[in-house]
Amino acid sequence: RHGKRHERRRAPPKYQPHARQRALVEPPAPPIELTPLVACSADTAQDVLWHIAEYAPRLRKWLVANPSATPAMLEYLAQVGGPGVPEALRILLKSLEMNGSGSDQPFIASTAL
Incomplete structure (x- = not known):
């Protein structure tokens, strides 16, 4: 009977690292630097454009040149x-008159601003 005690030992289980759990909350994106390019880019999110309209007076003129600026935003400005x-705004209105008011996205030369 003593012989059975010394039977082969089992090999230890292979190490299997556990996948690292993702954080439940992603860290916030870094703050966006508010520049004229951000203010006049059609790709800038509406909430960022409205933030500029409300809190960055020096950049408001660039919002007028943004093709994504809504009529409500232009009225606010x-x-x-x-x-x-x-x-x-005068340049925008003149551009609309020259190109016809049917255009959804009027062309405004950025150098005119």
Whole structure:
């Protein structure tokens, strides 16, 4: 009977690392640097554009040049103003008159702003 005690021992189980669990909450994206390019880019999210409209008066004129600016945003900009906003709006209106008001995205030369 003593012989059975010394039977072959089992090999230890192979190490299998567990997959690292993903965090339940992703870290926030780094803050967006508000620049004229961000303000006039059609790819900028509407919530960012509205943030610029409300809190970055120096960049408001660039929102006027953004093809994604909504009529509500343009109206807001006309009401609150800011450096260069009246001139930018005049250029936009002139551009609309020249190109016909049927255009959804009027062309505005950025050098004119």
